[in-house]
Amino acid sequence: VAKLAGVSVATVSRVINNSMTVTQDTRVKVENAVRKVNYKPHLLARGLRSRSGNLIGLVVPEVIMHAFSCFVSYTDDSLIEAGYNMILGNTHGDPDREEKFIDNLIRMNVSGIIFSRVSDKSRAFRILESTNIPIVVLDRSLQHEDVPHVVLDNYEAGRLAASHLYGLGHRSTACVTGPLEISLCRERMSGFLDYYREKGIEIAEELCFEGNFKFESGEKAAHYLIKPGSDITAVWAQSDLMAVGFMKRLQKANKRIPDDISIVGMDDIDLSAMIDPALTTIRQPFRQMCEKAVELILLEKELGRENLDHKHIVLKPELVVRDTTKSIV
Amino acid sequence: VAKLAGVSVATVSRVINNSMTVTQDTRVKVENAVRKVNYKPHLLARGLRSRSGNLIGLVVPEVIMHAFSCFVSYTDDSLIEAGYNMILGNTHGDPDREEKFIDNLIRMNVSGIIFSRVSDKSRAFRILESTNIPIVVLDRSLQHEDVPHVVLDNYEAGRLAASHLYGLGHRSTACVTGPLEISLCRERMSGFLDYYREKGIEIAEELCFEGNFKFESGEKAAHYLIKPGSDITAVWAQSDLMAVGFMKRLQKANKRIPDDISIVGMDDIDLSAMIDPALTTIRQPFRQMCEKAVELILLEKELGRENLDHKHIVLKPELVVRDTTKSIV
DNA sequence: TTGTAAGCGTTATCAT
DNA sequence: ATGATAACGCTTACAA
Numbered sequence: 001v002a003k004l005a006g007v008s009v010a011t012v013s014r015v016i017n018n019s020m021t022v023t024q025d026t027r028v029k030v031e032n033a034v035r036k037v038n039y040k041p042h043l044l045a046r047g048l049r050s051r052s053g054n055l056i057g058l059v060v061p062e063v064i065m066h067a068f069s070c071f072v073s074y075t076d077d078s079l080i081e082a083g084y085n086m087i088l089g090n091t092h093g094d095p096d097r098e099e100k101f102i103d104n105l106i107r108m109n110v111s112g113i114i115f116s117r118v119s120d121k122s123r124a125f126r127i128l129e130s131t132n133i134p135i136v137v138l139d140r141s142l143q144h145e146d147v148p149h150v151v152l153d154n155y156e157a158g159r160l161a162a163s164h165l166y167g168l169g170h171r172s173t174a175c176v177t178g179p180l181e182i183s184l185c186r187e188r189m190s191g192f193l194d195y196y197r198e199k200g201i202e203i204a205e206e207l208c209f210e211g212n213f214k215f216e217s218g219e220k221a222a223h224y225l226i227k228p229g230s231d232i233t234a235v236w237a238q239s240d241l242m243a244v245g246f247m248k249r250l251q252k253a254n255k256r257i258p259d260d261i262s263i264v265g266m267d268d269i270d271l272s273a274m275i276d277p278a279l280t281t282i283r284q285p286f287r288q289m290c291e292k293a294v295e296l297i298l299l300e301k302e303l304g305r306e307n308l309d310h311k312h313i314v315l316k317p318e319l320v321v322r323d324t325t326k327s328i329v
Numbered sequence: 330v331a332k333l334a335g336v337s338v339a340t341v342s343r344v345i346n347n348s349m350t351v352t353q354d355t356r357v358k359v360e361n362a363v364r365k366v367n368y369k370p371h372l373l374a375r376g377l378r379s380r381s382g383n384l385i386g387l388v389v390p391e392v393i394m395h396a397f398s399c400f401v402s403y404t405d406d407s408l409i410e411a412g413y414n415m416i417l418g419n420t421h422g423d424p425d426r427e428e429k430f431i432d433n434l435i436r437m438n439v440s441g442i443i444f445s446r447v448s449d450k451s452r453a454f455r456i457l458e459s460t461n462i463p464i465v466v467l468d469r470s471l472q473h474e475d476v477p478h479v480v481l482d483n484y485e486a487g488r489l490a491a492s493h494l495y496g497l498g499h500r501s502t503a504c505v506t507g508p509l510e511i512s513l514c515r516e517r518m519s520g521f522l523d524y525y526r527e528k529g530i531e532i533a534e535e536l537c538f539e540g541n542f543k544f545e546s547g548e549k550a551a552h553y554l555i556k557p558g559s560d561i562t563a564v565w566a567q568s569d570l571m572a573v574g575f576m577k578r579l580q581k582a583n584k585r586i587p588d589d590i591s592i593v594g595m596d597d598i599d600l601s602a603m604i605d606p607a608l609t610t611i612r613q614p615f616r617q618m619c620e621k622a623v624e625l626i627l628l629e630k631e632l633g634r635e636n637l638d639h640k641h642i643v644l645k646p647e648l649v650v651r652d653t654t655k656s657i658v
Numbered sequence: 659t660t661g662t663a664a665g666c667g668t669t670a671t672c673a674t
Numbered sequence: 675a676t677g678a679t680a681a682c683g684c685t686t687a688c689a690a
């Protein structure tokens with residue numbers, strides 16, 4: 001290609017990779033030629049030879065859910081910044097697709113995989129163990145796992161919600177969880193329950209409704225939990241969407257928020273600030289999680305998984321008080 | 330690799346690519362070997378030689394906006410179905426990033442680019458013209474362009490909103506648009522205005538508020554349009570988010586929806602059905618748009634851009650009537 | 659039907 | 675400091 005400008009292909013490669021073993025003289029010559037032919041190195045061929053491409057895979061269960069579209073956007077940002085390109089896999093919560101896609105990634109020799117697993121049932125790790133591709137688990141981890149990961153302190157999130165409600169005087173509360181096959185949902189619930197337990201209040205099992213993070217399951221939860229005779233004064237939902245569904249059902253039943261029932265959500269999606277009344281919620285630091293995940297995977301690539309000092313990054317949730325919670329003392 | 334099982338690499342390649350010039354006998358032999366070593370072809374090396382990889386790029390302005398996260402999800406679905414992998418670029422509405430990313434795609438020799446441009450100002454086409462990579466413009470096209478595209482009939486969407494409101498008896502209406510530098514916003518507005526004009530009603534320029542598709546600009550629009558003395562009875566917002574912002578501001582001012590003012594949105598995002606009252610809106614067939622875009626780009630890859638019969642696919646919007654519009658006759 | 663060898667666009671090694 | 679040349683993992687003429 002650009003060697004039609006005096007030198008050998010090797011030298012061109014050196015110029016492009018800023019090898020310092022090249023004269024200023026020839027460097028300029030090559031750079032001119034490059035500009036003239038408008039030459040662009042082929043990124044994939046590069047990866048082929050040097051055994052290290054510029055591709056990093058991101059695996060998420062559902063792009064259209066707010067939390068994950070944040071992951072997609074923010075991870076992409078950080079990767080681009082670091083000079084990588086992102087290849088995205090949407091598993092739709094299906095372990096088969098998950099496995100298939102990860103297989104694809106391996107076959108592309110990606111430099112790393114950032115992985116938000118479908119559920120605790122994910123089998124995909126078996127495949128990954130046989131390679132030495134750097135991997136970081138994002139958001140959905142298992143407690144006992146040794147794999148590097150970046151997660152929220154979900155137990156603390158539960159305690160935070162509980163402490164806010166308890167502080168406002170609520171003694172009779174309920175909890176709407178995500179799918180309990182996802183371990184972070186169990187952790188959140190434990191945090192919530194434990195806090196109340198420490199205060200001498202045992203939340204009955206019937207007051208924990210298992211939803212699926214979506215709007216409709218929030219509505220269902222309200223239907224199930226708020227019966228005539230129920231004395232619940234507050235609820236924590238493990239996603240804002242469920243919280244909003246809960247509110248909608250309540251408003252239909254002519255309950256007033258927060259006067260009759262206080263509600264806390266989780267995630268702090270845009271919607272939370274838009275609705276009326278605006279939702280009190282627990283914010284997850286999505287952007288920071290993605291930044292850390294990218295940092296970690298780059299580090300892992302450089303040092304090897306074994307030599308990683310801090311393989312486990314745990315970030316803190318933050319309480320955002322708006323208008324759906326109210327003191328009842 | 331797997332040629333340690335009797336044959337030559339060429340034969341292995343033939344087996345894997347289902348070349349029919351191979352004996353059932355050796356085929357079985359090779360397949361066994363492949364299974365034994367758990368051999369996986371390198372997808373990128375493949376693309377290098379055969380000049381046709383399995384990668385297709387998707388360029389969107391903002392992953393976190395609902396419409397675009399639909400594009401991401403649905404396009405990925407269709408691509409996976411067709412045996413491709415998607416590489417995603419989030420341009421954040423920045424022509425520079427757009428250009429840079431498209432450059433990257435070209436340098437990876439992707440088999441195609443599906444492209445939802447930043448705005449009419451996008452310079453990226455200049456780069457693309459110099460290659461013969463198949464390209465399909467999704468959603469945001471320019472009227473006079475010859476590039477293959479898949480778009481909504483935005484003019485018709487405007488007419489649809491207008492005809493619904495006119496049919497309900499609304500004679501004094503306003504319109505909240507997206508950024509007018511995006512041509513589809515202008516088309517939508519024209520459709521809306523033209524319909525009313527044909528009925529003998531000229532909508533004054535001051536009654537068209539230019540927003541940016543987001544919630545806040547809907548609030549601003551309401552603040553601007555609904556002054557004391559204004560006799561507007563209905564509004565069309567070019568995005569559901571703006572419609573919801575509009576509603577929120579109205580509710581704050583103690584206007585009743587739809588009794589005092591009818592509202593029509595656009596997109597039919599999940600939120601529309603969640604809020605109270607549920608939003609009447611114009612639905613875009615996002616899934617279908619993505620399917621068509623993938624079909625088109627595959628066809629373009631096969632036939633060449635010149636031999637494409639139908640380069641321009643225009644899909645129809647659909648009115649979804651809910652609770653924010655009401656007859657005033 | 660199968661093997662041999664060339665080639666895709668890079669980088670890495672080894673002379674020079 | 676630079677040039678040949680091999681190599682990366684695959685596909686594809688062409689020859690056998």
